[in-house]
Amino acid sequence: MTEANGTTELPKTCKAGVVVNEGPDFTVAVEDVPVPTPGPNDLLIKLNATGICYSDIHYMLNDLPMGSMSSYGVRSPGHEGAGVVVALGSNVTTWKVGDRAGIKPVYDCCFACELCWSGRESYCDAAPQIGLNFPGSYQQYVLSPARYTQRIPDGVDDFVAGPIMCSGSTIYCSLKEAGLRAGSWAVFPGAGGGVGHMGVQIAKAMGMRVVGIDGGEEKRELCMKLGCEAFVDFTKVEDVAAEVVRICDGKGAHGVFVTASSAPAYASAPGMLRISGKIMCIGIPPIGTAFAGADPLLLIGKNLTFSGTKVGSLLDTARALEFAARGQLKPIYEVFPVAKLPEAVAKLRSGKVAGRLVVDFNA
Ligand SMILES: [Zn+2]
Ligand SMILES: [Zn+2]
Secondary structure (H helix, E strand, O other), X not given: OOOOOOOOOOOOEEEEEEEEOOOOOOEEEEEEEEOOOOOOOEEEEEEEEEEEXXXXXXXXXXXXXXXXXXXXXXXXXXXOEEEEEEEEOOOOOOOOOOOEEEEOOEOOOOOOOHHHHOOOHHHOOOOOEEOOOEOOOOEOEEEEEHHHOEEOOOOXXXXXXXXXXXXXXXXXXXXHHHOOOOOOEEEEEOOOOOOHHHHHHHHHHOOOEEEEEEOOHXXXXXXXXXXXXXXXXXXXXXXXXXXXXXXOOOOOEEEEEEOOOOHHHHHHHHHHEEEEEEEEEOOOOOOOOOOOOOOHHHHHHHOOEEEEOOXXXXXXXXXXXXXXXXXXXXXXXXXEEXXXXXXXXXXXXXXXXXXXXXXXXXX
């Protein structure tokens, strides 16, 4: 390894979870792959942990309108990595070997367009995705452009930082953009899932009154423990929207943050809102399987707003990590050793995960 300004001896190969048979019947295998060499402006990061995000499964299924992993020559998805810098490109002056670093969904951006100038760089036209356009955090040693790599603050361990890189940052961004005030009702369809359970905590820390919607006792317990004032179990309650309205002063919620990705979750959301309420779309359904909207009469009569949040910015991710450093955001996760990465993906795909799954590269 040339440019490694530190002295650590780097291995030639590392473990990586790779997709096999990309498409509806994909599986994941763990293989030894070459450790990449950083370009002049890159960091080489040795990951200790990676979260498993449902977007990874979308990329492996190839069910989003974004081009396939294989068309970019990428076999490892993943965008929730946390670890340490082990080598620097020759131009890099702002990082040093040993610094803690995180991998988030956006790989880099142009820093020269109005989106980048206004803190919305995750929507930049020149913003490729790691784990789709570039090898992702299922690979233990990954490259990341130094200028767009996330620093991980003290007091946030790698298992906590990983899931915040995508889920925590995205839901923080969505809460910020929704503009709800302290005391407002924030409702989370999918509250017990990877994104939702972090939204519940951040909304609570922002002073909002939180209602969780999800299915089953395990999700109920998690949601109530994390600060929901009420929980609606969609497997038991027939009219979920009516129940939410009843809970929220009989008027409805100020904001509904749809972190679930199912058609029923999106279909029922407008009926939960009070006048001037906001629907924030976050959960990603396979293309053509869900619809966010309502009869125009409802939007007109209630002054409703629909918006969507893709992923957080560099600043949003830093803010979300600060919630964790202060103890207000604690991702709930189950750890899998790297050899069991395929089982972790299969478990998430089954939809039976409360909180997040995180892979330990050192186990
Ligand atoms: Zn993600
Ligand atoms: Zn840009």
